Amino acid sequence: MEKRSGSSYYWFWLLLQILLINVLGLHCQPPPDSTSFISIDCGIGDGTSYVDNTTGLTYVSDDAYIDLGKDYTIGSTYLSSFRLQLTTLRSFPNSTRSCYTLRPVVQYYKYLVRAYFLYGNYDGLHKANTINPLEFDVYIDVNMLMTMSIQNESYTYRAEALIVAVVNSSVSICLVNTGNGVPFISSLELRRIDSSLYTLVNDSFYLQVFARRNLGATQTIRYPTDPYDRIWTELTNAPYWTNINTTRPIEYFTNDEYRVPVAVMQTAVTPSGVGGVTDIAFHWDFADTGFRNNQFYINLYFSEFDALLPNQSRAVDIFLNGEIARADYAPPYLLADSLYSIDPLNPNDTYLWEIKPNDSFNLPPILNALEIFSPMHLENVTTNERDVDAINAIKAQYKVKKQWTGDPCSPVEYRWAGLNCSYISEPPSITAVNLSYSELTGEISPSFSELSAINYLDLSYNNLTGMIPDVLGKLSQLKVLYLMQTNIDKTIPPSLSRRVNDQLLQIIFDNAPPPSPPPSSNNKTIVIVISVIGGCFVLIMAVVLVWWCIWKRHPGSVPNPGKRHLEEKNSLYDTPNPPQPHSLTTNPHVMRFSYTQLIGITNNFAKKIGKGGFGVVLHGCLENGKQVAVKLNSQSSPQGEKQFGAEVQNLTRIHHKNLVELIGYCIHGEGLALVYEYMAQGSLHDHLIGYETMALLLNNSCK
Numbered sequence: 001m002e003k004r005s006g007s008s009y010y011w012f013w014l015l016l017q018i019l020l021i022n023v024l025g026l027h028c029q030p031p032p033d034s035t036s037f038i039s040i041d042c043g044i045g046d047g048t049s050y051v052d053n054t055t056g057l058t059y060v061s062d063d064a065y066i067d068l069g070k071d072y073t074i075g076s077t078y079l080s081s082f083r084l085q086l087t088t089l090r091s092f093p094n095s096t097r098s099c100y101t102l103r104p105v106v107q108y109y110k111y112l113v114r115a116y117f118l119y120g121n122y123d124g125l126h127k128a129n130t131i132n133p134l135e136f137d138v139y140i141d142v143n144m145l146m147t148m149s150i151q152n153e154s155y156t157y158r159a160e161a162l163i164v165a166v167v168n169s170s171v172s173i174c175l176v177n178t179g180n181g182v183p184f185i186s187s188l189e190l191r192r193i194d195s196s197l198y199t200l201v202n203d204s205f206y207l208q209v210f211a212r213r214n215l216g217a218t219q220t221i222r223y224p225t226d227p228y229d230r231i232w233t234e235l236t237n238a239p240y241w242t243n244i245n246t247t248r249p250i251e252y253f254t255n256d257e258y259r260v261p262v263a264v265m266q267t268a269v270t271p272s273g274v275g276g277v278t279d280i281a282f283h284w285d286f287a288d289t290g291f292r293n294n295q296f297y298i299n300l301y302f303s304e305f306d307a308l309l310p311n312q313s314r315a316v317d318i319f320l321n322g323e324i325a326r327a328d329y330a331p332p333y334l335l336a337d338s339l340y341s342i343d344p345l346n347p348n349d350t351y352l353w354e355i356k357p358n359d360s361f362n363l364p365p366i367l368n369a370l371e372i373f374s375p376m377h378l379e380n381v382t383t384n385e386r387d388v389d390a391i392n393a394i395k396a397q398y399k400v401k402k403q404w405t406g407d408p409c410s411p412v413e414y415r416w417a418g419l420n421c422s423y424i425s426e427p428p429s430i431t432a433v434n435l436s437y438s439e440l441t442g443e444i445s446p447s448f449s450e451l452s453a454i455n456y457l458d459l460s461y462n463n464l465t466g467m468i469p470d471v472l473g474k475l476s477q478l479k480v481l482y483l484m485q486t487n488i489d490k491t492i493p494p495s496l497s498r499r500v501n502d503q504l505l506q507i508i509f510d511n512a513p514p515p516s517p518p519p520s521s522n523n524k525t526i527v528i529v530i531s532v533i534g535g536c537f538v539l540i541m542a543v544v545l546v547w548w549c550i551w552k553r554h555p556g557s558v559p560n561p562g563k564r565h566l567e568e569k570n571s572l573y574d575t576p577n578p579p580q581p582h583s584l585t586t587n588p589h590v591m592r593f594s595y596t597q598l599i600g601i602t603n604n605f606a607k608k609i610g611k612g613g614f615g616v617v618l619h620g621c622l623e624n625g626k627q628v629a630v631k632l633n634s635q636s637s638p639q640g641e642k643q644f645g646a647e648v649q650n651l652t653r654i655h656h657k658n659l660v661e662l663i664g665y666c667i668h669g670e671g672l673a674l675v676y677e678y679m680a681q682g683s684l685h686d687h688l689i690g691y692e693t694m695a696l697l698l699n700n701s702c703k
């Protein structure tokens with residue numbers, strides 16, 4: 001009795017979850033913590049585990065997550081050089097697709113998933129080298145993440161992505177043998193992250209992590225300093241850069257969606273002056289990344305360590321391959337700030353970034369951290385959940401000796417042996433199951449009745465006993481049930497006999513099907529009544545839970561001591577909808593002004609409100625009375641008018657959350673003016689014109 005009520009309680013909550021997430025689109029998520037992490041050291045003894053020294057996290061054996069493959073240890077010459085997680089591995093010589101099913105996860109929660117691969121000549125065959133790399137594909141659920149190309153037997157390779165769990169309760173990581181060597185894996189990690197982080201990532205779009213760097217640091221930072229266990233690696237051997245750091249606390253903007261650990265933000269690089277270099281430059285080549293597509297996203301993280309004097313500025317222009325990607329940016333003082341792309345960068349073979357002071361009197365540029373990603377669009381859809389659950393229950397009940405791992409139908413080329421699927425409508429569904437000659441024992445599983453789209457079911461040549469379950473009557477599409485050479489009782493249950501009589505269903509025993517007993521049963525009404533009552537109850541509870549969620553999420557109820565001031569100040573930036581990218585072609589709001597209009601707007605350049613690296617900043621008024629800030633580039637430039645147009649477009653390519661909206665621009669001869677939305681109260685602070693002009697901004701108005 002205890003047990004029973006416990007399980008119905010569970011189903012009840014599960015139902016609520018489904019209802020809330022699917023119907024109401026609400027996610028009442030507890031904050032992530034390490035108990036929701038999954039840390040697997042592949043290839044250690046079944047059932048064993050240990051606590052990792054660096055992170056304090058417990059790594060467990062992989063046997064609970066996969067039932068394929070064989071354990072190995074890397075070659076003895078490598079053993080002492082690598083951390084424990086990398087010294088053992090599991091290899092998959094006999095399966096085309098081998099999947100780890102990581103659970104529990106919560107559908108629609110955001111996760112970081114990371115796999116490590118160290119070949120270490122585990123098989124003594126020296127299979128990994130540059131000329132003949134050992135290659136296999138890595139999938140997340142049913143979509144390919146990357147081709148893992150192992151070119152050096154003593155290198156650690158990594159596959160990492162930020163994802164949203166799309167399958168109910170699990171995430172699968174699959175290794176696919178593509179004929180270029182035996183897939184293997186050393187370690188696998190799953191970390192929950194707050195859903196408010198990395199808002200670009202959703203259930204149809206993942207980010208593959210290419211780089212995550214802690215600049216100016218001498219050591220790697222991960223869990224527990226980073227509660228999400230992102231690994232921020234230091235960069236050594238950069239002669240043009242000097243490391244700088246601060247011990248002062250660094251705050252976050254309320255709408256900060258990256259939460260780069262303070263310890264990471266407290267270090268930065270700045271030009272060392274070696275060779276007269278005054279900018280920060282770095283690059284990567286597409287060919288070296290091993291990624292499938294030449295598309296990248298970048299996040300640059302900045303924080304100013306010094307309280308600048310009014311006549312000081314650290315404003316920079318940021319260039320990608322010589323084209324300006326962001327003009328006149330100055331990092332805010334002791335605040336974690338980010339510049340990030342929300343569209344993929346233009347494809348290139350090389351991505352060369354230069355962060356240059358935009359005035360020779362400026363302080364040298366700084367850069368605290370960076371992340372680089374590649375997009376992963378989810379093209380394949382997972383099989384419908386009910387079918388997945390049912391076929392997994394069948395697999396578990398009979399301990400099916402087939403290589404049934406990962407998704408049963410998707411992608412089509414790795415569909416489970418013995419299944420047929422329909423892909424006509426999404427998600428795919430199972431249309432036929434052939435488990436003949438599969439050494440099944442016991443009774444026919446009632447789970448078959450959940451495969452609602454099946455046309456035929458072949459269970460012949462198995463040692464099956466008992467009766468045909470009455471619940472198979474639910475299978476309205478079932479046309480043939482093969483039960484040859486089984487020990488199944490030949491009585492046809494009432495739920496099926498009608499369709500057998502109408503010749504809509506054939507049940508094939510060794511001989512012709514026997515006559516069926518008279519149809520009966522009217523406990524259907526009871527079922528309906530129970531469902532209705534249950535449904536109402538669930539709905540009421542859902543409403544209560546929604547209310548509770550909303551109440552819980554109310555910001556007023558979350559104490560946040562010590563940051564009130566900041567939050568109040570920044571709440572001005574908190575837009576309910578995230579800002580959208582704007583470019584000249586897609587955003588009709590960015591206007592081109594004539595020079596005459598510009599004179600009108602600025603009242604003949606009357607009111608100077610500041611000076612940035614870009615040039616002077618003027619106060620202005622549009623015809624509709626809206627206040628604007630006009631940034632004027634007075635310096636003559638070698639660029640022609642056409643290129644200025646491109647420059648304006650580029651200014652919008654790298655998006656900055658705290659930047660006010662670009663309203664328009666004016667190209668006049670060699671000069672360029674940018675017209676921005678003007679925000680009074682100094683709320684604009686550094687992003688447009690720097691702290692030094694804040695006071696000036698306060699007393700302007702349009703009449």
Ligand SMILES: *[C@@H]1O[C@H](CO)[C@@H](O)[C@H](O)[C@H]1NC(C)=O
Nearest residue numbers: 199200201202203204205342
């Ligand atoms: C997911 O993100 C991609 C890229 O940002 C976007 O194009 C797409 O519309 C998003 N999809 C959903 C369902 O939000």
Ligand SMILES: *[C@@H]1O[C@H](CO)[C@@H](O)[C@H](O)[C@H]1NC(C)=O
Nearest residue numbers: 308309310311312313361362
């Ligand atoms: C900046 O101002 C300080 C005093 O406020 C002065 O000592 C310094 O020389 C000035 N620097 C420049 C470059 O003008």
Ligand SMILES: *[C@@H]1O[C@H](CO)[C@@H](O)[C@H](O)[C@H]1NC(C)=O
Nearest residue numbers: 434435436437456457458482
């Ligand atoms: C099921 O598979 C067996 C062996 O693979 C085959 O002989 C049989 O014809 C299949 N059943 C159906 C209904 O196709």
Ligand SMILES: *[C@@H]1O[C@H](CO)[C@@H](O)[C@H](O)[C@H]1NC(C)=O
Nearest residue numbers: 441442443462463464465487
């Ligand atoms: C079939 O299963 C029954 C019990 O489930 C068992 O007693 C019997 O030995 C099995 N027969 C064969 C041929 O495996």
